[in-house]
Amino acid sequence: MRTCKEISQLVSESMDRRLPFLQRIEVRIHLMMCKVCARYRRQVLLLREAFRRYAARVEETELPSAAALPPDARDRIKRALNESQK
Amino acid sequence: MLSPEAWVDQYGDYLFRYALLRVRNSTIASDLVQETFLAGLRSMKDFSGRSSERTWLIAILKHKIVDHYREINRGRSAREDISPNDSCESAFTETGEWKVIPAEWDLDPAKAFEQKEFWEVFHHCLSGLPGRLADAFSLRELEGLSTDEVCRILGVTATNLAVMFYRARMKLRSCLETHWFAQKPRGNS
DSSP states (O other), rough: OOHHHHHHHHHHHHHHSOOOHHHHHHHHHHHOOHHHHHHHHHHHHHHHHHHHHHHHHHHOOOOOTTOOOOOOHHHHHHHHHHHHOO | OOHHHHHHHHHHHHHHHHHHHHHHHHHHHHHHHHHHHHHHTTTGGGGOOOOOOOHHHHHHHHHHHHHHHHHHHOOOOOGGGGGGSSSHHHTOOOTTTTOOOOOOOOOOOOHHHHHHHHHHHHHHHHTOOOOHHHHHHHHHSSOOOOOOHHHHHHHHHHHHHHHHHHHHHHHHHHHIIIIIIOOOOOOOO
């Protein structure tokens, strides 16, 4: 029998690669019997979704954490572009 | 086609945010943006116009970011990232049972996505990840690279990488729980 700790590791691994058949079965059976691990799995799947949405937000919008290209860097880049065109 | 100067004004912020989210350092991010524009200028004749200009620039930036990861991680040891120290181990008893039981996240999680405060918490939790974990995790989750690709870029074994992903997920999960889901329910603000 696998422990919850091992199952939580396998759940994470299963998000990055296809587990071997037997491990998949072990995880599935454990998750049917263990509410807490099943909950853990739902939560880490939600994390994946949240991270992607977070990135989209940071890129597109004006979140407080969303930054702008600093003015000095902007000037430097423009100069570099002009230089390289000469 | 825009002039290079207008380019910087139009796409600079977007590219910068894209890079900053992934490299977490303002100086490095603006250097990568500069390299991207320069490379864009050099290869402008290859730009087919099939994709939008922004998409094309982002594709260049992605390569620059991966090159950057590859460079900073060359020759670094992964040991610091997988030392058996932290919250993941202490989440379980010695016999592998949950010690800190994940709480039921009783708000409809999708509702959290609509709230600005949730994203501030998410930002906070993400910033708490150690650098290399964050590198690995964003290559996997944001760039969608396979485990093999991330291993090659960061120079770590698949076993170590699996541990790093696991750590990142455990840390993020528990941080979000502490700072958001375990808080009192809030209305839509």
